[in-house]
Amino acid sequence: MWAEQQRGIHVNQAELLCKEGCGYYGNSAWQGYCSKCWRERIRKSDTERLSNGVYSDAASSLTFAKFEEKKSLEKSRRVSTVRRFLWGTASPPKAAECSEGKEVGLKPFENLEPGDFTSFLKLLRQPSAQRLQSRITAFLNTIQAYHHLPVEKQSDLVQDFYQNIASYFSSSMPETQVSQMMEHIEKLIMTRLHKWVFCHDSCDDEQRDLLLQRRIKSLNWVTPQMLHVPFTQAGSEVSDPYLLAITAIIEMDAKRAPQDKLTCVCKCSHNVFQALASSSTEPANADDFLSALIYVVLRANPPRLHSNLQYIIRFGLPHSLMAGESGYYFTNLSCAVAFIERLDGPALNLSSEEFDSYMQGRKVSSQPPEDSEGQKKARENRKKLEDLKNRQEKLDQGVRTLQDQLQQWMQSVQLQMDEFTAQSALALNDDVITQTAGSVSDDVITQAVASVSDEAALVIKDDVTEDNAETVC
Numbered sequence: 001m002w003a004e005q006q007r008g009i010h011v012n013q014a015e016l017l018c019k020e021g022c023g024y025y026g027n028s029a030w031q032g033y034c035s036k037c038w039r040e041r042i043r044k045s046d047t048e049r050l051s052n053g054v055y056s057d058a059a060s061s062l063t064f065a066k067f068e069e070k071k072s073l074e075k076s077r078r079v080s081t082v083r084r085f086l087w088g089t090a091s092p093p094k095a096a097e098c099s100e101g102k103e104v105g106l107k108p109f110e111n112l113e114p115g116d117f118t119s120f121l122k123l124l125r126q127p128s129a130q131r132l133q134s135r136i137t138a139f140l141n142t143i144q145a146y147h148h149l150p151v152e153k154q155s156d157l158v159q160d161f162y163q164n165i166a167s168y169f170s171s172s173m174p175e176t177q178v179s180q181m182m183e184h185i186e187k188l189i190m191t192r193l194h195k196w197v198f199c200h201d202s203c204d205d206e207q208r209d210l211l212l213q214r215r216i217k218s219l220n221w222v223t224p225q226m227l228h229v230p231f232t233q234a235g236s237e238v239s240d241p242y243l244l245a246i247t248a249i250i251e252m253d254a255k256r257a258p259q260d261k262l263t264c265v266c267k268c269s270h271n272v273f274q275a276l277a278s279s280s281t282e283p284a285n286a287d288d289f290l291s292a293l294i295y296v297v298l299r300a301n302p303p304r305l306h307s308n309l310q311y312i313i314r315f316g317l318p319h320s321l322m323a324g325e326s327g328y329y330f331t332n333l334s335c336a337v338a339f340i341e342r343l344d345g346p347a348l349n350l351s352s353e354e355f356d357s358y359m360q361g362r363k364v365s366s367q368p369p370e371d372s373e374g375q376k377k378a379r380e381n382r383k384k385l386e387d388l389k390n391r392q393e394k395l396d397q398g399v400r401t402l403q404d405q406l407q408q409w410m411q412s413v414q415l416q417m418d419e420f421t422a423q424s425a426l427a428l429n430d431d432v433i434t435q436t437a438g439s440v441s442d443d444v445i446t447q448a449v450a451s452v453s454d455e456a457a458l459v460i461k462d463d464v465t466e467d468n469a470e471t472v473c
Contacts, residue, residue, distance in 0.1 A: 106132075106172045109181060120184040135165075136185070140192050151200035155314035158193075162186070162317060179319060186317050187257040194256040198311050205307040216301045216340060221358050226348045227291045230279035241279060242292065245271035246300040253303045258316035261308055262326045269329040272296060294336045309334060 108123045124133050139161050143154060165185055169178045199205045224231035231241070240246070248268035255261045272292045276284035284292075302308070312330065313321070320326050339347070345355030 106169065110173065110177065112177075112180065112184075114180050115183075117184055117187060120181075121188070124188075132168075136189060140189060143193055144196055147196040150202040151197060151314065152202075154197050154200070158189070158197075158315050159318070161189075182317055182319075183259050186259055186315075190257045190315055193315075197315065198256075199304065199307045203310075205304075205310055208306040209304045212306050212337070212341065213301060213303075216298055218359060219298055219340065219343065222295075222298055222348065224295055226350075227295050228288075229291045229295045230276055230284075230288065240299070241275040242272065242296050242299065245269075245275065245292075245296045249296060249300045249302050252308055258312045259320065261312055262316065262320055262330060265329050265333055266326055268296065269293070269332070290332055290336060290339075293332055294339055297333075297336050297340060305337065309337065 106129075108126060108128060109120070112119055112123065123129060124136075143157065146154075162182065162185070166178055166182055169181050173181065199209075245268045248264050248271060252261045252264035252268075255264060269289070272289060273284055276288055276292055280288075297305070321330055345352050348355065350358075
C-alpha cells in the first residue's frame, strides 16, 4: 500500500474496498474484508474445520462424530432457547395479529427526528412499544448474565440481535428510518453493555493498547515534513493547525456507544480536511489525508486506541463501517494505525541507519534537512517570545517605579495638607480673638460715652440752675 518511494505513504482507493469485491469498505482487522464477508468466511472456515476434524482419524471417527453431534445439538438447543427467550415462539395463526400489533407499536417512531435519542427513550416507555422494550431488556439481561463468554461470541450475539431487530423494523419502515432506529438501538444497548464487553478479559486488547502506546511514543520525533503533511504557521502563531483533530480523536475514549466513537472519528477527519485546506491552495487528496491522519495519531497518542477500534468493529452497526462517510474515515484510521505499527525508514525516506538512530534517541536533537525551515521558524518564535519577555520585565519595572513616585507624591501632598490645616486653624483662632476684642472695645466705648453724657448733662443742669438763681436775684 505504501510502496511509492518518493512520497513514502500512498493509498489506492481500490485497496480500501473489500477483497471479496462486494463494494463495501474492508478493514485490516478483517484482513481486508468487510464485516459481512469476514463473518461468512469465518463461519465457512469453522464448518470446514469441523468436517475435517470429524473424518481425520478413522479409528476415532465414530466417537468423535457422536461427540460433535452431541455438541452441535446442545449448541443448537442453547441457541434456540436463547432465541425463544428473546423473541418468543412463532405461531402461524397469530401472525396477522402480531403484524398488526407491530405496526401499531412502531407507529410513534415514524416521526422521530434523526439523532433525537431522548425522544426515542420516551417513546420506548410508552405501552405501545412494550414488546420492543421487552426484547431489548431481555437481550441486555442475557448478555450481562453471560458476560464471561469470549468477546467474539458476545459480538456474534450482538450482531445477530442487530440483524433480527433490523428485520423487525424493515417490514414497517423505510430503509432510512430503519437505519436511524438501529442507531438508537445500538446506543441504548451498548451504553449498558460497555462495562461488560469493552476490553474484555478473554482478549489481549489491553496488552495491544500498551504496545501501540509505546510504539507511538517512540515515534514522537516524526515531523510533518517527514510524512509530507502540508503544515504552515502564519506569523508568530505557534499553535498546531491539527489541534482540533487531535482533540477529537482523544475524546473517542470517553464515549461508550460505537456510534458516538465513530462520530469522534468523523469529527477528527473533518478537522483534518479543514487543516489541509488552510495549509495548501490545492485540494487535498487521499494520500494527503492519510498522511495527516497518521500525524494526528502520532501527536495525540489516543488512550486505548486498539481497544476502541476493536470495540467499534465488534459491536458497531455493519452499515456504519461498510459504507458511507463513517466507513471511509474509519477504514483510513485503521490503515493509519497499521502503518504506524510497521513504520520503517523507507516510508519516511530515511535509511535504516538513520531510522534506527532516531528510534534509539541518538538524533533526536538534530532535525533532518527537511525540517530546517520549521526549525528556523521555531527559533524566530522563541526569539520573539524572549524579546516580549524582556519588554514585559521593563514594563513591570517602570510600573513599580511609577508606583513608588506616586506614593511619595501622595505623602508630600498629605504633609502639605496637614501644614495648611494647622495654619488655617491658627489663623482662625486669631480672627476669633480679634473679633472678640473688637466687640469688647465697642461695648466699653459705648458705656464710656454713656457715662460721659450723663456727667455732661449733670454739669449742664447745674449751670442752668445757677443761671436761674442769678436771674431771680
